[in-house]
Structures are given as structure tokens and as C-alpha cells.
Amino acid sequence: MNYQEVLQQIQHELQPLIGQGQVASYIPELAKVSPHHFGMAVVGIDGSVHTVGDAHVPFSIQSISKLFTLVMALQLEGDHVWDRVGREPSGTPFNSLVQLEAESGKPRNPFINPGALVCTDILCTRYAVPENAVVEFLRPLCGNRDIHYNRAVAASERRASDRNAAMAHLMKAFGNLRNSVDVVLDAYCRHCAIEMNCVELARAVTFLAHGGSHPEGQGDVLSISMAKRLNALMLTCGTYDAAGDFAFRVGLPAKSGVGGGIVAVMPGECGICVWSPALEPSGNSFAGSLALERFTTLTGRSIF
Ligand code: DON
Numbered sequence: 001m002n003y004q005e006v007l008q009q010i011q012h013e014l015q016p017l018i019g020q021g022q023v024a025s026y027i028p029e030l031a032k033v034s035p036h037h038f039g040m041a042v043v044g045i046d047g048s049v050h051t052v053g054d055a056h057v058p059f060s061i062q063s064i065s066k067l068f069t070l071v072m073a074l075q076l077e078g079d080h081v082w083d084r085v086g087r088e089p090s091g092t093p094f095n096s097l098v099q100l101e102a103e104s105g106k107p108r109n110p111f112i113n114p115g116a117l118v119c120t121d122i123l124c125t126r127y128a129v130p131e132n133a134v135v136e137f138l139r140p141l142c143g144n145r146d147i148h149y150n151r152a153v154a155a156s157e158r159r160a161s162d163r164n165a166a167m168a169h170l171m172k173a174f175g176n177l178r179n180s181v182d183v184v185l186d187a188y189c190r191h192c193a194i195e196m197n198c199v200e201l202a203r204a205v206t207f208l209a210h211g212g213s214h215p216e217g218q219g220d221v222l223s224i225s226m227a228k229r230l231n232a233l234m235l236t237c238g239t240y241d242a243a244g245d246f247a248f249r250v251g252l253p254a255k256s257g258v259g260g261g262i263v264a265v266m267p268g269e270c271g272i273c274v275w276s277p278a279l280e281p282s283g284n285s286f287a288g289s290l291a292l293e294r295f296t297t298l299t300g301r302s303i304f
Contacts, residue, residue, distance in 0.1 A: 001299055003042045003270075007052035010294045011038060014287050021278030021286035024258040029156035030060060035278035037260070040291055041198035044270045045206055045215040055198040059275050060153050062257030063094065063283075064201065065134065065191045066116040067234070072137055073110075073119040074226060076126055084176055085115045087233060094240045094283060095163050097170065105174025109237040111255065114167040117177070120188045124179040131190035140218045141207070142200035154193035161185055198261070198273040205263045205271035208234075208253070231265055235303070239289075242282035249293040251302030256284040264292055266301060 018038045025031040039054030073081050090108040092099050100107060100114050107115035123130035131149060139145050168181040177184060196204070207214040212227030214220075222230065234253035239246040239262075246254060252272070254264040260277030262285055272295065276287035296302040 001301070003044075003048075003050040003299075004052075006295065006298050007040050007042065007050055009298060010040065010291050011052045013294060014038065014291055017290060018276055018287045019278055021280050023260070023277045024062075024279060024283070027153065027157045027160060027258070029150075029153045030062075030259060030277075033059070033260075033277045035276075038274075038276045038287055038291075039198045040272070040274040041202040042270050042272050043199065043202040043206055045210045045268070047216060049199060049203075051199060054275065055273075057275075058147075058195040058197045059261055059277070060150065060192070060257070060259035061194050061196050061201065061261055062192045062259040063111065063116070064255050064257040064259075064261050064263055065194055066111050066119070067205070067230070067238075067255045067263070068134060068138060069116060069119040069123060069191060070110045070233075071222060071230065072134065073122040074222065077122055081110070081119070081122070084118050085110050087237075089236050089241075089243050091241050095167070097163070097166055100167060100170055105171045105176045107171075109233065111233065111237045112240065113164055114171060117164065117168050117171065117184055117188055120191065121177050121179050121184050124183050124187055130187040134191040135194060138194065138196070138204060141214060141221070142196060142204040143216065144196075144200050147194065147196055147200065149190045149193040150195050151193070154190040157189040157192060158185065161189060164188065192257075198275050201261060201263050201273040202271040205265055205273075208265045209267050209269055209271055231267065231303075234265065239284050240282050242280070242284055242289075246284070246289060250289070251296050251304045252292065253303070254292065256288070258283050260285040260288060262288040262292060267303060269301070
């Protein structure tokens with residue numbers, strides 16, 4: 001498959017649409033990012049790398065970090081994670097409080113904010129500096145020892161985290177948070193503020209295309225069965241209440257972030273990452289979703 005040609009065609013087709021949508025502004029520091037960026041990378045399990053546009057420009061990974069904190073929580077606690085977090089699509093926005101109250105503080109899935117806060121809580125119990133543990137986990141997976149989190153973005157989100165604080169307090173009241181709300185929110189805002197580029201993120205998810213083992217010699221990240229489950233969760237919950245439409249249009253497991261990044265997995269083949277900061281109303285990159293839709297259409301490949 002000539003991925004280079006496919007990526008160039010996608011960039012060409014999408015050019016008039018790049019910038020349509022809204023850059024996330026509820027985290028003030030993210031509102032400063034230009035909506036006109038577009039980058040995409042495909043990293044094969046054979047080590048091949050194809051890129052287009054701004055694929056080497058670092059951006060805020062935001063909720064894509066929830067994928068990695070879930071993997072770390074599963075490595076620590078295995079199936080006990082599911083005692084505290086569900087595995088169903090929420091059908092509500094990623095920061096909705098209503099369902100959490102109705103369902104006694106057990107988040108529907110690990111990718112909405114309260115589910116991710118529980119995973120961060122698990123990391124807070126295990127690590128003195130959990131955000132550093134997440135960065136250390138990612139460095140070998142993405143092939144860059146220098147990635148870090150952006151302190152200004154983390155502080156900006158922390159100052160604006162009343163809604164996440166409300167979710168954390170609600171879960172604490174239901175007995176589903178072990179650490180203090182402040183400790184969990186500090187770590188959460190910092191791991192959301194990790195910066196990576198499309199190539200690094202595409203490489204970091206290749207283990208999910210390769211039965212849970214990192215193809216570039218980093219060893220087993222998850223078992224085959226756990227990797228299958230992660231991919232299933234990404235398909236059903238990774239793009240929030242747009243997940244049904246996303247599966248219909250794209251047909252790949254994926255995880256988005258309000259920084260405008262989306263990672264996707266083509267099992268047996270490659271990790272993919274696209275970045276364009278302007279979002280559609282569910283909080284997924286508008287041009288990024290279209291790019292992935294064109295990718296599976298032009299290549300004729302998806303999980304279906
Ligand atoms: O907690 C938040 O709202 C952000 N740090 C992350 C949200 C996010 O990325 C949702 N993704 N599409």
C-alpha cells in the first residue's frame with residue numbers, strides 16, 4: 001500500500017476544510033493554537049514511517065493520554081480496574097455529570113473524564129509523581145526520550161478544572177476515588193498536557209496493531225487479549241458520543257483529544273495519528289475525523 005500517496009491526496013482534498021470547527025477554548029492556553037495546522041503520520045509495525053503536513057509539530061495530547069493511563073492502570077491492577085470503571089459507551093459528552101450521579105459514581109468507561117480520573121487515581125496510589133511515570137512510560141513507546149508535559153497548559157487547565165473537580169468530588173463521595181481530589185486533578189491536568197507529534201503518537205500505538213507487543217523491541221505492553229479489549233474500547237468509546245458515527249465512517253479503533261489529535265489503529269498493520277486543532281461539537285478534530293474517513297476509504301482497509 002502506498003501510504004505516502006494516500007496521505008498527500010488526503011491533505012490535498014481536505015485543504016479547503018482545515019480550520020473549520022472550533023479550537024478548544026475552555027482550556028485558555030489551548031485557545032492560542034492556530035486552527036490551520038494539519039498533520040498526519042502512519043507508522044507501520046514494520047517500522048516504516050509516512051507523514052504529511054505538520055506531522056512533526058508537537059501538540060497537546062489531552063484525552064489521548066487517557067489511552068495510556070488506562071494501559072498503565074491495567075498493567076497495575078488487571079481486571080480490578082473494571083470494578084471501578086465500566087465498559088459501555090456513555091452517549092453523553094466527555095465531561096457530563098448527570099450519568100455519574102445516576103450511576104452511583106461509577107463512570108461508564110475509561111475514556112470519559114471521570115473514567116480517566118479513576119485511572120489517574122490508580123496511578124496516584126502507585127507513583128509519587130504519576131505524571132512523570134506517564135511520560136516515562138511513553139518515551140520508549142514513542143521513540144523520543146525528550147517528550148514532556150507543558151506546564152503552562154497544565155496550569156491553565158488546572159485553573160479551569162471546576163467541572164472535573166465536581167466529578168472527582170462526586171466519585172470521592174461514592175467511595176470511588178482513593179486519593180485527594182487535588183492530588184488526582186494535578187496529575188490528570190499534567191498528563192493531559194503532555195506534548196507529542198503525530199509520528200510519536202502513531203508509533204506509540206503500534207503495540208495495539210501488533211497484539212499488545214511493541215514492534216520496535218520494547219517488549220510486551222499488554223497481552224493479546226488485553227490489546228483486543230483496548231481496541232474494542234477505542235472503537236466503542238474513544239470518540240465519545242460521536243463513537244457510533246465515527247465507527248460508521250472510519251471503521252477503526254481510535255482515541256481523540258481536545259488538542260485536535262486522533263490516534264487510530266489498523267490491526268496487523270500500523271498506528272495512525274492525525275492532528276488538526278479545530279473541533280466538531282463532540283470534541284473530536286473536524287478535519288482529523290474526515291482525514292481518517294478518507295484514509296480507510298482510499299486504502300479500502302478498516303477492521304470491517
Ligand atoms: O479534562 C479535560 O477536559 C481535558 N483535559 C481533556 C478532554 C479531552 O481531550 C476530550 N477529548 N476529546
